[in-house]
Amino acid sequence: MKLTILGGGGFRVPLVYGALLGDGGEGRITDVCLYDVDDGRLGAMARVLEEQASGRPDAPRVSLTPDLDEAVRGTDFVFSAIRVGGLEGRVADERIALAEGVLGQETVGAGGIAYGLRTVPVAMDIARRVAALAPEAWVVNFTNPAGLVTEAMSRVLGDRVIGICDSPVGLGRRVARVLGADPATAWADYVGLNHLGWLRGLRVGGRDLLPGLLADPEALGSFEEGKLFGADWLRSLGAVPNEYLHYYYFNRETVRAHQEARRSRGAFLREQQAGFYEDLKRPGTPALATWRRTLAEREATYMAANREAAGVGERAEEDLEPGGYEQVALALMRAVARDERTTLILNVRNRGTLSVLDEDAVIEVPCLVDANGAHPLGVDPLPGHATGLVTSVKAVEREVLEAAGSGSRAAAVKAFALHPLVDSVSVARRLIDAYRAEHPGLAYLRHP
Structure with a gap:
């Protein structure tokens, strides 16, 4: 069985590979192909994975490629964890939003919309290549904003794309x-x-x-x-x-905390990861130990601004272990490949699960997973306060998809303006203009 990881030079790839090393069952993943547009990052991850596999003759074989078609051709599973625009893009998303007094976080509010607008077209292209070159493959999406990107890819791949999240x-x-x-x-x-x-x-x-x-x-x-x-x-x-x-x-408090922070989360990760990848350019650097040390620091500082706003101090030691998305991905792949039925919280098409949303809206709910994919289980209706937020944010996601599909600047403005955390149409217009000026990947937003 072959697994292709898109964003194969990404920092969290060793978590996935570590989960695969723990799977000794029949029908397990035997080949892992890492795809990335950055050769340096690919080489660094290859070193970490080589050390992880040391002394394990049964470890999945690892190959590297900068060619998307080569990566997905004939694969059984695609794990998508790309970051369009890199961490530089995330830093810009945060900076531009905070300058307008609104949230710049990469999946929530203005920052999430900006990230989605430049990610959806790339994700759709990937979905079309998978459909053409590996029509029987299952796509496991971790690319953020995960629900939005999963819904975009589902328009090409149907139920063969499933989103996961560790939250x-x-x-x-x-x-x-x-x-x-x-x-x-x-x-x-x-x-x-x-x-x-x-x-x-x-x-x-x-x-x-x-x-x-x-x-x-x-x-x-x-x-x-x-x-x-x-x-x-x-x-x-x-x-x-x-x-x-x-x-x-607690929007006011968190925006203020982000504005007052010495550096944004994106800026911290940009600096931290630049140091990590630079260290791994040196032949004598212990790759796995360096990665583990960097991961520990990353987890300890997660959502630091929110904890500052809440006045709760540092994360407790028991909360520092990674969320476990790699175990969710492994359980999902095992259930599909071996028909090992399991229940997981996943991002899938609604299919009538929540009556306030249409059939194709991607939601996050418990699902029964088997050889035929992920099937959302029945849940009680949402209370009114939750219904309001869910329907509002889903409407925003739909405007992002419209903008990405049509190149409509007006739809992009509407996405920003309708979001509960953006408080003005004028702010929405300034945001899209600032993001277009910053990101070449948003040049497609030209039409009314």
Whole structure:
């Protein structure tokens, strides 16, 4: 079985390869092809993976290529984790948005829209190449904004593209840990869009343990989301929101914290990763140890501005392990390739699961996964406050898709203006003009 990783020089690739090394079952991935447009990054990742595979004669073979067609031709799975515009693009997204007093985060608000506008056309091109060269392949999308990009690719690939994210995995794991439950067996009642979802229940043996957690202020204050949102707000919601909802519920505080930060998250990652890749140019650098050290620093500083805004200090040690998206990807591939039925929280087409959205809208919900793909499971309707946010943000995503497909500047302006975290049509117009001036990849937005 062959796995192609798009964005194969990306920093998180060793997480995926590490998960593959732990899979010794029949029908496992035996060949990994890394595709990237940056030869230097590809070479660095190859060194890390070589050290990971040391002493493992059964390790999946690794090949490198800068040619997309070569990478996807005849593959069984495609793992998409590209970053259009690189970290330089992310830094610009953050800077331009914050100058207008709105959020520049790469998946939420103005920054997410800008990222989506330059990523969707590239993702659509990739989907068309996969359809032509590997029509039986399954695409596992981790490219952000994950829900939006998955929906874009589904217009070409249908249900053969499935989006994954580590946020729901991490949330469920943290809540289960506090409740003394096994995350592997507890049922998470989670529903929403990517980076816009709520954990509404955690069931063990048919019993929902979440009400007990919501009634316990001390327990609520012992994990990441409880610290971010506060016990009173979680009790008011009757649910535990995805951490990214902090940008919505505490928008003024988070924007201010981002504006006052010494450097943005994108700028931090740009500097950190530049140092990492530079270090790996030196032959004597221990590649795997350097990667692990850099990963630990990356995880410790995750959402630092939000924690600053909430006044909760540094992340707890138990929250520093990576979210686990690589395990979700492995479980997904195993279920499809071997018909090992499992339940995972994934980004898939709605198919009537949420009545407030149409059939083709990509949502993030628990899914049954088997050899025929991922099938969303029935969920209770969203409460009114959540319905409002979900439908508003989905409308924004649809305007992004319209703009990307037609080249309409007006649709792009509409996407910015309709977002709950952008408070003015005038701001929306200035944003699109500033982003077009900054990013050559947005030159296609020319028409009315």
